[in-house]
Every structure is written in structure tokens, then in C-alpha cells.
Amino acid sequence: MRDREPVTTERIVATAVALLDEGGAHGLTMRRLAGRLAVTATALYWHVKTKDDVLDLAVDRIFGDVPLPAAGADWRDDARGLLREWRLAMLRHPWAPGLIGRPVVGPNVLARTEFLQSALARGGYAGRRLTVITRVLANYVIGSALTEATGRAAPDDDLFEAGLDAIL
Amino acid sequence: MRDREPVTTERIVATAVALLDEGGAHGLTMRRLAGRLAVTATALYWHVKTKDDVLDLAVDRIFGDVPLPAAGADWRDDARGLLREWRLAMLRHPWAPGLIGRPVVGPNVLARTEFLQSALARGGYAGRRLTVITRVLANYVIGSALTEATGRAAPDDDLFEAGLDAIL
DNA sequence: ACCTGAACACCGTTCAAGT
DNA sequence: ACCTGAACACCGTTCAAGT
Numbered sequence: 393m394r395d396r397e398p399v400t401t402e403r404i405v406a407t408a409v410a411l412l413d414e415g416g417a418h419g420l421t422m423r424r425l426a427g428r429l430a431v432t433a434t435a436l437y438w439h440v441k442t443k444d445d446v447l448d449l450a451v452d453r454i455f456g457d458v459p460l461p462a463a464g465a466d467w468r469d470d471a472r473g474l475l476r477e478w479r480l481a482m483l484r485h486p487w488a489p490g491l492i493g494r495p496v497v498g499p500n501v502l503a504r505t506e507f508l509q510s511a512l513a514r515g516g517y518a519g520r521r522l523t524v525i526t527r528v529l530a531n532y533v534i535g536s537a538l539t540e541a542t543g544r545a546a547p548d549d550d551l552f553e554a555g556l557d558a559i560l
Numbered sequence: 561m562r563d564r565e566p567v568t569t570e571r572i573v574a575t576a577v578a579l580l581d582e583g584g585a586h587g588l589t590m591r592r593l594a595g596r597l598a599v600t601a602t603a604l605y606w607h608v609k610t611k612d613d614v615l616d617l618a619v620d621r622i623f624g625d626v627p628l629p630a631a632g633a634d635w636r637d638d639a640r641g642l643l644r645e646w647r648l649a650m651l652r653h654p655w656a657p658g659l660i661g662r663p664v665v666g667p668n669v670l671a672r673t674e675f676l677q678s679a680l681a682r683g684g685y686a687g688r689r690l691t692v693i694t695r696v697l698a699n700y701v702i703g704s705a706l707t708e709a710t711g712r713a714a715p716d717d718d719l720f721e722a723g724l725d726a727i728l
Numbered sequence: 729a730c731c732t733g734a735a736c737a738c739c740g741t742t743c744a745a746g747t
Numbered sequence: 748a749c750c751t752g753a754a755c756a757c758c759g760t761t762c763a764a765g766t
Contacts, residue, residue, distance in 0.1 A: 399730085399731090423757085423758075423759085432731065432732055433759085433760090437759095437761085442760080443759065489661055490659075490661040493658040493709065493712070494710060495712055524723055524726055531700050531702075531703025531704045531706075532696060532700050534702075534703035534707065535704075539660075539661070539698075539702065541661065544665060551692060555696040555699070558693060558696055559696065600750065600751055602752080602753095605741070606750070610740085611740065
């Protein structure tokens with residue numbers, strides 16, 4: 393009852409991210425989420441259709457922290473900088489890579505993917521070659537984050553960078 | 561009560577895979593699993609420590625279907641053949657990529673990773689370069705399977721193959 | 729428009745008890 | 748050794764009702 397800011401979708405998502413950071417996928421519960429917002433669990437369903445919605449929003453939310461710089465001089469630096477930050481954002485929220493498999497693509501993820509693609513296009517890639525290289529890079533980042541975030545492989549910035557060297 | 565074969569860990573895992581195939585991560589329930597085996601939910605806990613154990617076993621189980629050929633003449637064919645089958649196994653069980661993020665590595669996954677690494681070693685990779693290329697390839701496969709299995713990207717064998725061309 | 733309360737149909741897991 | 752039954756502390760979600 394300390395909590396008197398109105399419940400908004402934004403506050404729901406922010407709190408969901410906090411809960412996920414604290415307890416992993418296991419830590420997010422509609423009831424717990426509601427408790428944090430000083431509201432009944434059932435109240436959430438006025439703002440949000442389902443728990444899966446909350447998960448989708450939470451995943452997209454953390455990609456909002458990946459800086460989307462203005463296109464710089466060097467397209468390669470632009471692309472690699474984005475991929476670097478992309479990976480780091482997921483390592484900061486280790487529950488994210490496993491959830492990235494959800495079918496929904498949020499606006500933040502979309503914007504970053506498009507930035508990557510346009511940087512590569514400036515590098516001379518086009519058509520099918522552009523599609524291939526974009527996918528290879530994006531999938532490499534996702535796979536890396538997934539294995540590193542769960543401790544299956546120790547996070548290693550240099551190794552990740554060396555992998556980029558091998559591709560781009 | 562039709563079911564009179566004894567409950568074993570193997571049967572538990574096989575049934576778990578079936579349940580996951582039918583209903584995704586959402587479809588696997590200790591109670592449902594037990595029902596299929598004509599046994600009480602609590603009986604499972606004699607064979608298995610926790611539901612997470614079942615998930616780990618199920619993930620490793622499907623990698624047992626990835627053929628581990630004898631090392632052939634062409635190391636590149638060996639490596640790419642394995643990666644191809646690896647991806648296909650995950651696409652046959654779309655719940656798997658998202659669960660691959662669990663910390664536990666089972667023996668089947670381990671054996672396949674080692675086969676990949678040894679094929680690449682035959683190709684002349686060694687030391688740090690070997691580590692890097694192994695990771696790049698494994699992470700590319702995992703990332704591809706993750707995005708394709710959930711319909712975020714349409715599965716496309718040729719595109720996947722073209723990605724391999726760009727790396728190896 | 730926004731929230732509560734009660735209710736429904738579930739969960740995973742523990743533990744004493746049976747055979 | 749292997750399984751049951753009862754129990755505990757939870758879940759997500761719907762829906763009528765309140766303000």
C-alpha cells in the first residue's frame with residue numbers, strides 16, 4: 393500500500409524484468425508481479441492479456457537498452473558494436489536468451505535487426521548474400537548468449553570477438 | 561492399467577519427449593507424465609530427482625538421434641553433416657532449442673561436440689583457432705534452430721547451408 | 729476505467745505408509 | 748525396491764461484482 397503510482401503496462405514490464413533478474417524464468421509469477429505493484433493478481437489482466445504477453449514484452453524491453461547509434465563512418469564498426477552490445481544485454485539478463493525463442497518479435501528487437509542489416513548493406517552486401525550474413529551474425533550472437541548466459545560455457549569477450557573476426 | 565512394463569528412467573524420458581513433442585514445454589507435467597505411465601505422479605520421484613532432471617534428460621535424449629558417423633575421408637563433410645543433422649534434430653523437436661540453455665550437458669551432446677571438434681582438428685585447426693571455429697559453428701546451429709523452430713524465421717535449409725559456406 | 733474476491737482447474741514436491 | 752495417498756504451498760486465468 394506504499395505503492396500509489398498507477399499500474400501501467402510499462403510498470404508491469406519493468407517489474408517483470410526485475411523479477412526475472414532476481415529469480416530467472418522461475419521467478420516471474422503473475423501473483424508475485426501483482427504483489428510488487430500492490431495490486432491483486434487478477435488486476436493485471438486488465439492491462440495485459442496473458443503471462444506470455446508479459447514475457448514477450450520483457451524480452452523486447454531489455455533490447456531497448458542496446459544503444460542504437462547513428463550510422464557511423466565505418467559500417468563494420470557499426471555492425472560489430474551492435475552485436476557486442478546485443479550479447480552483453482543478454483548476459484546482463486541471463487533469462488533472456490532462452491526466451492528469445494518466442495515467436496513474437498518486438499519493436500526493439502526489430503529496430504536492432506534492421507540497423508544490423510543496413511550496416512551490412514553499406515558494407516556492400518546485397519540480396520541473398522545480405523540475408524545470409526545477417527542471419528549468420530544474429531544466430532551466432534543468440535547462440536553465444538544462450539550458452540554463455542547459462543554457464544554452459546564461460547563468458548569470454550575475447551573469444552566472442554575472435555568469432556566475429558572469423559565471420560566478418 | 562494397460563501399462564505393465566516396469567517404469568524405468570528410460571521410459572520416463574521417452575514419454576517426456578513425446579509429451580513435449582505434443583504440447584511444447586507447456587505440455588510436460590509430472591502428473592501427465594505419470595498418467596501416461598499408469599502410475600502416480602509421486603512415484604516418478606523414486607526414479608528421478610526433479611522435473612528439471614527430466615528436462616535435462618529429454619534434451620540430451622534427442623541428440624542421441626543425431627548420427628555419429630565414423631570419421632570419413634573429408635573432414636569438412638563430416639563437420640557439416642553433423643551440423644546439418646544437429647539442426648534437423650532440433651527442428652523435429654521445436655521445444656529443444658529453448659531448453660538447450662540449461663546448464664547441464666548430457667553425454668549425447670558432449671559426444672557430438674567432440675566429434676565436431678575432432679573433425680575440425682583434422683582440418684588443421686588447433687589451439688585457440690580450433691576453439692573459436694567450434695564455438696562459432698555450434699552457436700550458429702543453436703541460434704538458427706532457436707529462431708527457426710519457433711517460426712520467428714521460416715526454416716530454410718538452403719539458407720542454413722549458405723551460412724555454413726560463409727563460415728567454413 | 730480500473731480493481732477486488734471468490735472460484736476453477738491445475739501445478740511440483742514431500743513424506744508417511746503400504747506391498 | 749517400488750508405489751500409493753494425502754497433504755502443502757503454490758500456479759494462471761475467468762468472471763461477477765464493486766467503485
